Amino acid sequence: MSKNAGSLDLARQLVLSLRPDTKDADATARRVATQVRAHAGASMRKEWHEVRRTLKELAGVARVRVEDDVADAYDKLVAKLEEHRRRGGTQWDEDLPLQASTIPQHVHFLLELAQPMDDDVREFAAEYLVRPPRAADKSDMRLYREIMAAPFEGEHWGPGYEEASDEEWSDSESDGGSTPSEEDVVTPAKSTRSAAAQTARQAEAARRAEEDARLLLAKLQLRELTGAAYWKTGGDPLPSSDGAYGWRALSSLPALASPALPRHDRAISAAQLQRELLFALSGRPGVLLTFNLNECSVGVYGQGPLTQIVPSHPEVASFSPAALQGILSTFAVYATQAARLRAYVQSPGASETAQAFAAACRGVLHDVTTWVAEREAAFLGSSSQSVSTPLALQREFARFGDVLAALCDLVPLTNSPLALLDALYRATISPVARDIRPQLTDVFARAAAPMWRMTGEWLVQGMPVPESLASQEADLALQDDDTERALPPEFYIQRDRDAAWIDEDFWDAGFVAPAWPAWLREHAVLEGGKARGLLRSLPAEGTHAGEAEAWRSLPDLISADQDIGDALCAFVAPICGRAQSLLAATLARECGLHAHLAAIDGLSLMRACDVLDTWADWLFRQMAARKPWADFHLLTHAMRDAIEGAGAHWINPASVRVRTARRRAAITDIRVDYLVPFPLSQVFTASALELRSDVFGLLLRLMRARKLLRARHKAGADVLRVRHAASWAMDTLWAWINAALDILSARHAAAMAGASFHALVTLELEHGRRLCATCFLHPSTDAAMLHVAGILDAAEAVCVASAGMASTWDTESEGYESEGGRSGWSESGRSGRSATSASEASSESTVRAWDGSLERAAASLGAHVRGLMEVVEGLAGREGDAAAREMWGMLVFALQDWKDVLYVA
Structure with missing residues (x-):
């Protein structure tokens, strides 16, 4: 441990001395220390020819990339190193005491520490090419400096200038004549032309020699490349299988190959095998793996080029045929996945989700291509990190292979955007995809971006609403759906064209989600968009507040270390809640929700006592006088007059409609409607108002029976006893029903305060069903309704019978008078006794008939009251809502006071 710490400290000092401005000194020091320890062993020793080949390959890569300066710098460096090797010696020079024998190790170590090519390296290479050679203090250089030194003296120049001038000077020159030698000196034109021509010939010869040398070098390089083209020659010849071999060569010789396998005479190296594998992963065929284009069908999802092993492929010198077959089979699967994914991205489909998924797949393929390119570049550079076994290459590529396999499984689902995203989401959260979850999360974020954008438009802009709907005078029956904003066809929420704005179930059926995204568990998105669209259609102030929601992109919301559904729901839920809360406040403040609810309850539940008493008296008088009363206009105008008269x-009188359910109507067929404006018409629907009208009909019949029983007629004690029993039954039912309706109405009003629009629709419909159940008009209370109807029929029969007996009694007692407290028959009555004796017999028979009818009505009344008590006891003991059981218990308690009434003839 101390040795490693010491080497790391030395490496850090070395890094800081060479690069004092580096920001990652610790990381670089660890890397240097690791490489030093890796090259300390004897197994990592490099020879000069290996290092020379590495530098030549780096120069070749640079020339392929059109980086001539870098390539020339490598060539110059190799030439320098070759020169030092030829010169020999134990050290490099005096300033740099390196051992010549360790030069390959130093160069290999520097190559291991080298970073990828950047601009600094290119600039350094350019400077290195023009850098003048270092002056060496050698004999020839010293001689050169002595020759070029001034003055021109020394043994190299012969006699001095002055001595030569004195010796060679002659008197003939002073005579003014000229000699041939002097003419040559004065006019050297001929000699100059010959020297220039000689120089030109020498330059041309040098140029041709240089061209010949470069041509020869190019031919040698071409011959070298041609010789290395194993894909043409099939590789190097295999060694003979004759003779004995050591145990190290057993697994790599063809002698152990199965006789059933094809035999080949040539083989490639392991490095060339790695190159072929990289070619296949990048979609390029080779001598080992190729692509069967007959299996390619780009237009059909899930199909693509199939990677196959070439039947006549060469062997690999260091692998047995079985081992090579396994490696090629594995990489054939990877290459097939990549090839089919490339085929898909060329024709992804018309939907935005499919195109986004194709773009995400294109990004994954780009990463694969970049990885392959880096491996190829490192492979040409012979870096120890890239010179690995195919098994190591397979293990390194596995992170891409799992992603490619997952994406290929999703390609057949691209026809359905929602199914594609759901499958991608399930693959992302799957426990088996834990290692590739970051890659799949990134693909999901990019593929779901269009659907997420559509969700944002739905929540921010709301559901499409026709512009004319914002006008208060707009007729819902004339709304044209074509004026609405069209939703994208691939969005999971769609417009049902069979549902019109006038339909009472439009809120539930107008915009529906046939299938809900698995990655968006917040179902309030549907209601939030509807609420936002409804707010945009309302002209009231404050309805557009909060429209500019800060919609964030998917990469900002999700990550690989958190659940996608929880993250999206946490972001969407507040937006949906704000829209629904704002709509609830707007309906209560601007649309008068609670005022309309009070008006509807006042009519349908008879809370407006003064209005309903006035209207009911008119109706009952019309019935008693046998005048027309069932006409729609008569009923409606009478109700409106009663409303205006009661103040x-x-x-709103204009919103009231009173009608009959049938043409030949009875009192139970009367229905009352209350029209509300949009959007409250979606809350108080026709179905909900119809349920309330049924309650109104029952209450109206109870009111008529109570009024008839309260009428004053002359009758005996028995008749009054029966009338009192029937009146008690009517009053008990009336009091209990009104008390129960008051409780239900109070609970309903409290529940509607602040509820969402969908909740308002649901609450109103459920409230109507509860009202019907309380008034024995629900299928669950059919048995109780039979007894209530029997009680009403018996009460009406009692009223008719008692009224008939009262009329008979009045006829018989026409002569009876009471004067001053004296009672008796008058004289005229006595004298007329004989005149009326004929009618007495018929009157007695009529009284007996009414008496029998009254007896039957009393018996029926008692039987139905007892039957109702038994049924209600069963309802009170039934499992369910505790509040409902309590209300039924109140009715049971009230009916226990019933006493049988026996009619005495």
Whole structure:
């Protein structure tokens, strides 16, 4: 441990001395220390020819990349190193005491520490090419400096200038004549032309020699490349299988190959095998793996080029045929996945989700191609990190292979955007995809971006609403759906064209989600968009507040270390909640939700007592006088007159409609409607108002029976006893029903305060069903309704019978008078006794008939009251809502006071 710490400290000092401005000194020091320890062993020793080949390959890569300066710098460096090797010696020079025998190790160590090519390296290579050679203090250089030194003296120049001038000077020159030698000196034109020509010939010869040398070098390089083209020659010849071999060569010789396998005479090296594998992964065929284009079908998802092993492929010198077959089979699967994914991205489909998924797949393929390119570049550079076994290459590529396999499984689902995203989401959160979850999360974020954008438009802009709907005078029946904003066809929420804005179930059926995304578990998105669209259609102030929601992109919301559904729901839920809360406040403040609810309850549940009493009295008089009463206009105008006469300003007379359910109507067929404007018409629907109208019909019949029983007629004690029993039954039912309706209405009003629009629709419909159940109009209370109807029929029969007996009694007692407290028959009555004796017999028979009818009505009344008590006891003991059981218990308690009434003839 101390030795490693010491080497790491030395490496850090070395890094800081060479690069004092580096920011990652610790990381670089660890890397240097690791490489030093790796090259300390004897197994990592490099010879000069290996290092020379590495430098030549780096120069070749640079020339392929059109980086001539870097390539020339490598060539110059190799030439320098070759020169020192030829010169020999134990050290490099005096300034750099390196051992010549360890030069390959130093160069290999520097190559291991080298970073990828950048601009600094290119600039250094350019400077290195023009750098003048270092002056060496040698004999020839010293001689050169002595020759070029001034003055021109020394043994190299012969006699001095002055001595030569004195000796060679002659008197003939002073005579003014000229000699041939002097003419040559004065006019050297001929000699100059010959020297220039000689120089030109020498330059041309040098140029041709240089061209010949470069041509020869190019031919040698071409011959070398041609010789290395194993894909043409099939590799090097295999060694003979004759003779004995050591145990190290057993697994790599063809002698151990199965006789059933094809035999080949040539083989490639392990490095060339790695090159072929990289070629296959990048989609390029080779001598080992090729692509069967007959299996390619780009237009059909899930199909693509199939990678196959070449039947006549060469062997690999260091692998047995079985081992090579296994390696090629594994990489054939990877290459097939990559090839089919490349085929898909060329024709992804028309939907935005499919195109986004193709773009994400294209990004994964780009990463694969970049990885392959880096491996190829490192392979040409013979870096120890890239010179690995195919098994190591397979293990390194496995991180891409799992991603490619997952994406290929999703390609057949690209026809359905929602199914594609759901499958991708399930693959991302799958426990088996834990290692590739970051890659799949990134693919999901890019593929789901269009659907997420559509979700944002739905929540921010709301559901499409026709512009004319914002006008208060707009007729819902004339709304044209073509004026609405069209939703994208691939969005999971769609417009149902069979549902019109006038339909009472439009809120539930107008915009539906046939299938909900598995990655978006917040179902409030549907209601949030509807609420936002409804707010945009309302012209009231404050309805557009909060529209500019800060919609964030998927990469900002999700990551590989958190659940995608939880993250998206946490972001979407507040937006949906704000829209629904704002709509609830707007409906209560601007649309008068609670005022309309009070008006509807006042009519349908008879809370407007003064109005309903006035209207009911008119109706009962019309029935008693046998005048027309069932006409729609008569009923409606009578109700409106009663509202105006009572001064009930909380009820809008123009919104009231009173009608009969049938043409030949009875009192139970009367229905009352209350029209509300949009959007409250989606809350108080026709179905909900119809349920309330049924309750209104029952209450109206109870009111008529109570009024008839309260009428004053002359009758005996027995008749009054029966009338009292029937009146008690009517009053008990009336009091209990009104008390129960008051409780239900109070709970309903409290539940509607602040509820969402969908909750308002649901609450109103459920409230109507509860009202019907309380008034024995629900299928669950059919048995109780039979007894209630029997009680009403018996009460009406009692009223008719008692009224008939009262009329008979009045006829018989026409002569009876009471004067001053005296009672008796008058004289005229006595004298007329004989005149009326004929009618007495018929009157007695009529009384007996009414008496029998009254007896039957009393018996029926008692039987139905007892039957109702038994049924209600069963309802009170039934499992379910505790509040409902309590209300039924109140009715049971009230009916226990019933006493049988026996009619005495």
